[in-house]
Amino acid sequence: MIQSPWLIPAVLPAAVNAAVSLIRNSSEGLLSESILLGVFGLVWFFVLFLCNEKHIWKYDNESHKKRFVIVFIAGILLSVGSCFLQPLLWLHLPLAAALLLFSDLPQAMSAYFLLLMLQQLISRPVAEVFVTYAMIGILGMLLFDFLDEQFMFGIPLFISLLFQTLLLLAMEFVLRGYLPVSVYVFASCNLLLSFLLLTGILKFLSSRVLHSKTDRFGELNDPECPLLSQLKETNKRAYYHAIHTAHFCQKLAEKIGADAELAKAGGYYHKIGKMRGESNLKNALEIAEEYEFPPELKELLMEYGGKNTPLRSKEAAIVLLSDAMVSSVMFLFDKNKDAKLNYEQIVSVVFSKQMESGFLDQCSLELGEMNLIRQCFLEERLYYDFLR
Secondary structure, eight states, X not given: OOOGGGHHHHHHHHHHHHHHHHHTTOOTTHHHHHHHHHHXXXXXXXXXXXXXXXXXXXXXXXXXXXXXXXXXHHHHHHHHHGGGSOGGGOOHHHHHHHHHHTSOHHHHHHXXXXXXXXXXXXXXXXXXXXXXXXXXXXXXXHHHTTOOTTOOOHHHHHHHHHHHHHHHHHHHHHHHSSOOHHHHHHHHHHHHHHHHHHHHHHHHIIIIIIHHHHHHHHHHTSTTOHHHHHHHHHOHHHHHHHHHHHHHHHHHHHHHTSOHHHHHHHHHHTTGGGGGSSOOHHHHHHHHHHTTOOHHHHHHHHHHHSTTOOOOSHHHHXXXXXXXXXXXXXXXXXXXXXXXXXXXXXXXXXXXXXXXHTTTTTOOOOHHHHHHHHHHHHHTGGXXXXXX
């Protein structure tokens, strides 16, 4: 849920605009401007509420919301500072990208236009300037919203800077009817500064957020992880069940192109609550907080462990099917360790039960991916002997 302190940044632009107007001794229209910015702020606050309810923050920003607040306040300072600069030198592309990378697309869009409106009221540029920077911001956010899992940002960076330069030159040509040398100089300065700021933001996100997340999954997915060792000491059966489930989760995720590290971690820790007695969601989330699980893993545990909750992500569905398969085979071997099992029949029964349960009704798994998972289970016939 959104707490009341989030109202402060929502109404801050209106307060800043009022302060600037009073300093300039230009209070005409101040009330209407404050109302306009206040409404914009409430819209942004509502979007923030929806994004929190849907848990659609990028990367691990949902648990580090102060990053977004810092960027938003920096955007307010940028709007005030830009009063002393030509529109050609406004650094709004890095601002738009930072808002996106530290929140999500709907929230970044609403926050950017709130700040752009503040800029408009403070600097009073012509309409062409407002429209140009609106297009620059939208294009930048859309481009950086499509970064892949390897975080290859070279192409979005190049395209966004190229279009920013073209749009700024077009803006000046429309306003002047020609392009003097000074325009090229200012546009080049903006290009250089935007490049340096964007590269710094992206490098920070890559090294401090994405790589740290990868490193944390590497630690948690290490069979010698201290948490797994504790599980082994507490409940050996639960430990071996987790080991086997994680094996299948990784195989299945790789087979269908899902997040293998997340699925494997889900296999290891989907019943980690047993360390504290009962394998329930409350115990699992307490351990997840204590051991600083990545947000994606916490979300998977919530999705998997929620009562009567349909699964949506592929990784959670993979954990469900792997858990069911391992449980079924271990149960049959417990009854007779020398039994020769019909794995094709077991796979068919496991799939039928899970489909009938309704847990997979809203899952993003496609029919072709379900067939690949079936095939993968059958290809692992030799591995099942480890479950005896």
